[in-house]
Amino acid sequence: MGLATFKGGVHPYEGKELSENKPVQVLQPKGEMVFPLSQHIGAPAKPLVAAGDQVLVGQKIGEPGGFISACVISSVSGTVKTIEPRLVANGSMVLSVIVENDGKYQTVEEFGKERDPKTLSKEEIRNLVKEAGVVGLGGAGFPSHVKLTPKDESKIDTVIVNGAECEPYLTSDYRMMLEEPESIIKGLTIILQLFENAKGVIAIESNKPEAIKLMTELVKDEPRITVCPLQTKYPQGGERTLIYAVTGRKINSTMLPADVGCMVDNVDTVISIYNAVAKNIPLIRRIITVTGDAITNPQNYNVRIGTSYEELIEASGGFRTEPSKVISGGPMMGQALFNLNIPITKTSSALTCLTKDEVAENMPTACIRCGRCVTVCPGNIVPQMLMEAAERSDMERFVKLNGMECCECGCCGYICPARRPLTQAFKEMRKEVQASRKKA
Numbered sequence: 001m002g003l004a005t006f007k008g009g010v011h012p013y014e015g016k017e018l019s020e021n022k023p024v025q026v027l028q029p030k031g032e033m034v035f036p037l038s039q040h041i042g043a044p045a046k047p048l049v050a051a052g053d054q055v056l057v058g059q060k061i062g063e064p065g066g067f068i069s070a071c072v073i074s075s076v077s078g079t080v081k082t083i084e085p086r087l088v089a090n091g092s093m094v095l096s097v098i099v100e101n102d103g104k105y106q107t108v109e110e111f112g113k114e115r116d117p118k119t120l121s122k123e124e125i126r127n128l129v130k131e132a133g134v135v136g137l138g139g140a141g142f143p144s145h146v147k148l149t150p151k152d153e154s155k156i157d158t159v160i161v162n163g164a165e166c167e168p169y170l171t172s173d174y175r176m177m178l179e180e181p182e183s184i185i186k187g188l189t190i191i192l193q194l195f196e197n198a199k200g201v202i203a204i205e206s207n208k209p210e211a212i213k214l215m216t217e218l219v220k221d222e223p224r225i226t227v228c229p230l231q232t233k234y235p236q237g238g239e240r241t242l243i244y245a246v247t248g249r250k251i252n253s254t255m256l257p258a259d260v261g262c263m264v265d266n267v268d269t270v271i272s273i274y275n276a277v278a279k280n281i282p283l284i285r286r287i288i289t290v291t292g293d294a295i296t297n298p299q300n301y302n303v304r305i306g307t308s309y310e311e312l313i314e315a316s317g318g319f320r321t322e323p324s325k326v327i328s329g330g331p332m333m334g335q336a337l338f339n340l341n342i343p344i345t346k347t348s349s350a351l352t353c354l355t356k357d358e359v360a361e362n363m364p365t366a367c368i369r370c371g372r373c374v375t376v377c378p379g380n381i382v383p384q385m386l387m388e389a390a391e392r393s394d395m396e397r398f399v400k401l402n403g404m405e406c407c408e409c410g411c412c413g414y415i416c417p418a419r420r421p422l423t424q425a426f427k428e429m430r431k432e433v434q435a436s437r438k439k440a
Contacts, residue, residue, distance in 0.1 A: 003206055004245040005231035008378040010411045012234055012332065014207065015169040018298040019291045024175050026302045027315050033076050033101050033306035034086050034343035035061060036094040040141040042068030047097055053080045058108040058282055060131070061097050070143040070346075071133035074099060075284035075304035077106040087342050089328035089335055096343070099306070113280045117190045122153075125194060125277055132276030133283045133346070138162055138237070138266030139333065141347040144273060147265075148194055150258040156195040157261040160246055161188055161270050163204040163211065164230055164237030167330035170350050172287040173267040175300045177204070177211040180271055181218055185225065187274030191265065192224055198263075200225040203246055207232040234332060235409040239264050241378050253404045286344055290316045292353035294323035309340045312351055324357035332410045362419040373412035373422065379405045383412040383422050390425040395436060398429050406430060 038044035045062030055061060055074045062072030078101045085093035117125065130145035150156060161184060165173040177184065188200045202219070204212050204227065212229050219225040228246050230236050240251055242264060249260040257264050265273070268287055275281040284305055291298040296317030303312065309328070313319070327334035328342075329349050373383035381402045389397040403426060412422040 003229050003231040005233060006241040006244045006378055008376050009233040010376050010414050012168050012414060016171050019289050019300055020171040020174055022299050024179060024287055024300045024302050029101055029304055029307040030311060031308060033099045035072050035097040035306045036088050036345055037062045037072055038094050039345040039347060040070040040135040040143055042066060042143060045069060045072045047083050049080045049097060051080055051082050055080060055099055056106050056108045058111040068143055068146055070135050071131060073133045073282040073284050075306050076101040077104050078102040087339060089342055110280055115278060117277050122194050125190060128277045129273055134272045134276055135346050136266060137268040139347055139349060144269060153195055154197055155261050156198045156263055158247055159191050159198050159200045160242060160262060160264045161202040162237055162242055162264055162266045163202055164242060166205060166234045166237040167332055169291045169330050169352050170289050172289045172300050174208050174211055176267055176271060176287055181214055183271045183274045184267060185218055187270035188225060190273055190277050201228050201246055203228045203230055203242060205230045205232045205236055235378060238407055238409060240407060283346060286348050288348060289350040294319050294321055294353040294355045296320045303344055305344055305346060307344050309342055309351060313340060321355055323353045323355060325354045327352040364420045365418045367418055367420060372415045376411040376415045379407055381405055387422055387425055390429045395433055399433060403429055
């Protein structure tokens with residue numbers, strides 16, 4: 001039987017050898033801490049503190065601002081300096097709580113107190129996840145307590161732990177599978193407590209044989225959990241492509257995974273759920289890969305949320321050579337940065353520092369109608385035709401051509417010999433369509 005996969009996709013240079021054998025190092029912050037009140041999909045959190053207030057590690061400093069929203073928790077102890085807009089990775093200014101770190105890391109009462117998840121009700125588990133500020137750590141940042149509360153929990157039959165980590169250069173999830181595999185399994189067991197009819201599947205790409213071997217050994221006596229090896233291909237870890245690879249079920253942009261009986265959570269999200277429920281530790285840290293050919297010492301870090309990206313670069317020995325591009329995330333789905341004085345948030349995953357900016361070095365030319373974009377598109381749409389609609393700002397045609405099914409994975413732009421900015425154009429068009437629908 002072959003490895004599970006999907007139709008389409010590409011095989012970009014992986015770059016994982018730079019950091020995959022680097023164990024996670026704990027990095028303590030030095031400067032002030034910046035906690036944006038919007039680090040998740042949905043309404044921003046509402047501040048619970050004011051300038052001059054003393055805060056502790058594990059203290060809630062922002063409460064959910066709506067049904068789809070999440071708590072923001074302080075990762076340090078210290079004094080609130082101010083609440084003001086600060087720059088984040090996507091280039092926008094976001095209202096943030098600024099804390100002067102006192103370096104003492106004093107915690108709230110009962111921080112880290114262990115409890116037995118088996119003694120907890122479903123409502124208690126969901127509430128602990130909510131109070132811990134856990135969101136999807138694969139990049140989307142969807143509040144986990146909302147995801148764990150589908151309309152009909154009895155219809156969830158498959159809970160998938162996303163260990164694909166298909167984005168080039170990133171190795172943080174791989175390191176966690178090697179270093180904290182028990183936490184992943186215990187976290188998945190807690191999720192399965194919420195869904196009696198479900199089985200758990202840990203899905204891992206074949207370029208991580210050590211992780212597959214270790215996880216398979218650890219779940220051999222778990223009747224409800226299996227490991228599913230996946231073909232190494234980008235974007236294997238996308239929610240739609242992963243669900244199809246593991247179950248054969250298809251979803252589109254109007255559906256949720258729960259509509260086909262599935263739930264998907266990233267490796268580190270599952271660990272964070274375990275920490276929240278079993279250890280009373282909220283989401284106050286991220287596992288970050290600092291990598292690329294421009295960085296002196298590529299490394300994986302356990303770093304407190306709110307720390308500046310500049311401190312990560314410094315800890316990695318600075319730049320080996322002047323980078324042409326620094327990306328928050330990986331080269332396929334990440335965002336290019338023009339400033340490193342921005343904070344690590346819940347949705348940060350990596351800093352990729354490259355000596356070559358292939359996008360800037362290759363100017364786009366006219367479409368040569370080779371059709372390569374069609375063959376690699378995992379969404380089964382026709383990027384060439386979508387681009388024509390995008391260039392004319394023809395929203396109606398863009399929607400008719402199933403443009404809203406684009407998952408913005410970047411496969412079409414990657415494979416295009418004319419170097420056309422396909423993904424960027426589709427991203428902008430999708431935003432316009434969504435804004436137009438909201439207005440209507």
